[in-house]
Amino acid sequence: METQKLHSWNLSYSRAREVQADLACKVEFTRLKKGPKLIAGIDCAFSKNGQRIFAVVVVLRLPQFELVETVSASRKVTFPYIPGLLSFREAPVCLAAVEKLQNQPDVFIIDGQGIAHPRRLGLAAHLGLFFDKPTIGCAKSRLTGVYEEPPLDKGAYSLLKDEKGKQNTQSEIIGAVVRTRTNVKPVFVSVGHKCLLEDAIRVVLDCSVKYRLPEPTRLAHQAVSKLKLKA
Numbered sequence: 001m002e003t004q005k006l007h008s009w010n011l012s013y014s015r016a017r018e019v020q021a022d023l024a025c026k027v028e029f030t031r032l033k034k035g036p037k038l039i040a041g042i043d044c045a046f047s048k049n050g051q052r053i054f055a056v057v058v059v060l061r062l063p064q065f066e067l068v069e070t071v072s073a074s075r076k077v078t079f080p081y082i083p084g085l086l087s088f089r090e091a092p093v094c095l096a097a098v099e100k101l102q103n104q105p106d107v108f109i110i111d112g113q114g115i116a117h118p119r120r121l122g123l124a125a126h127l128g129l130f131f132d133k134p135t136i137g138c139a140k141s142r143l144t145g146v147y148e149e150p151p152l153d154k155g156a157y158s159l160l161k162d163e164k165g166k167q168n169t170q171s172e173i174i175g176a177v178v179r180t181r182t183n184v185k186p187v188f189v190s191v192g193h194k195c196l197l198e199d200a201i202r203v204v205l206d207c208s209v210k211y212r213l214p215e216p217t218r219l220a221h222q223a224v225s226k227l228k229l230k231a
Helices: 013-024 087-098 123-131 197-207 215-230
Strands: 038-046 052-061 066-076 107-110 135-139 157-164 170-178 187-193
Touching (some): 038 087, 066 087, 066 215, 107 123, 107 197, 123 135, 123 187, 135 197, 157 187
Parallel strands (some): 038 107, 107 135
Antiparallel strands (some): 135 187, 157 170, 170 187
């Protein structure tokens, strides 16, 4: 699969923030025209010594969740850990893996944030622009924003908001806190690119069959964890 070439990865920290601000304005909020047939999950992990990073992409065919393709990549870590700039560590290896795909997924679910990010460009949003495809962020934990705990039933959700102003009179909806299993911790869903929040919630719930994580990223997580152990 071909990806866009948007910028160099050899950037200073200040330039990386400028790139985030520029790219965040290019994220598209458009309704999914039809239900996805091929859906990809992406997850990455670091080696024990933190010097290498691995990424796995799993492509499934809906609605049976038939495994279509699995690809992986590894890279030397070249960007330090800086809160808010994690995609500059993780995106290059994810792109390397995606470029090996023989199939074109209709939607990507990424273990990370979409616009639920201080500068509105988490890993899923960053990658979505490179893919030029509908992309959804589905993270295990909150990076930013405030929310009320959703009801305990599967399918329940509450909105994740960025509160502005001392009186909280203004707020921006940046994602949703979604219960994918009854009585289980929720996941944090946000738009990455070319979808709406309601689309992202629906796709994540449709892909959450038996477990907390949607099946594409759950399988990607299992595969990348095995790669990490072998390193």
